[in-house]
Amino acid sequence: MSVTLFIITILAAYLLGSIPSSVWYGIGYFGIDVRKHGSGNAGATNTFRVLGKRAGTIVMLIDVIKGWTATCMASMLFYMGTIGETELLMYKILFGIIAIVGHIFPVFVKFKGGKGIATLLGMVLAIHPELALLSITIFILTLLASQYVSLSSILATLSFPVLSWIGVFGHPEPLLIVFGFVMFVLVVLTHQKNIVRLMNGNENRVKLFGKSKAIRH
Template sequence: MTFGLFLITFTGAYLLGSIPTSVWYGIGYFGVDVRQHGSGNAGATNTFRILGKRAGTIVMLIDVLKGWTATCLALLLYYFNEIGEDQLLTYKIVFGLIAIVGHIFPVFVRFKGGKGVATLLGMVLAVHGELALVCITIFILTLLASQFVSLSSILATLAFPVFSLLGVFGQPDPLLVAFGFVMFILVVITHQKNIVRLLKGNENRVDLFGESKRQV
């Protein structure tokens, strides 16, 4: 594969991940910079909290889409015979990781982004759809039971390498297992403050069934 083509797709994955959906949407439609309210995080959860369910859902879906799209850039390389089928998973993981890095450190807003969970979900959907559905189910059930987005994200992320290792969907793939644990560690690192608040019992809850309000 030519270095130039790899550089273009590599950069494309980062720029897709860097799109600050919550910031641009919040400022463009509400005149509100979500980074100046709530947790100060430029992600879907804070958008839910500040701008309401509709805005939060739109931001989340776009963040999922950008993770999925960036990961699928590997299919372009495969389509143009730049990589073989045996390399496809590796490049999907590489481009997906780059998109997540872009979401956490976005070039468009001075490298201060979100925690990357929605973008990670988009990546996982592109890498292994069945496992992604399991993770989504665990996320939803945990969220319904606890109303903690942070706890739901951590447990859902942990489910990916665990179910991969158990071979629930076939023979365990060492690359998938390793990727899953790396993602779990990354999510734990980006949720350190949330974990501390969970342990202290003062983590923010999300009112899933209450009235949607702008809190600005």
């Protein structure tokens, strides 16, 4: 791959990740900046909390698509003959990570974004759908049991490299395992405040059932 094409694809992955869906959707449809309410985080979870389930679902899906699209750029390069099969996984991981970095540090809103969980989900769906679906199942079960999104996110992220390591879907792929544990560390770092609140017993719970009320201006 030429240096020019490499720079263009890296920039494209970052800009995709940088799309501040929660901020733009909240301001565009509700006249509300989610960063000024709830936890102050520009992510899907705070959108659920501030604007309701419908808005939160839309934002989450957009963030998933961001990660999936950026990661799939590697497949596009492969089918174009720009990269080889042995390089495919490496570039998928690279583009996905760049998209997550873009989500956490988005250029469009002064580099203050969300925590990247939904974008990470889109990334792993593009890399290994089966492992991703198992991780989603762990997320859902943990959320149903605890009502903590942060705890569910951390355990689901950890499950990805662990399941890969033990070879649930065939021979373990070292690069995938290393990637998974690096992402787990990143998720822990971006959830430090949540972990402290979990340990202190005052982390926010989510209401899974019943009507959610959005803030209105």
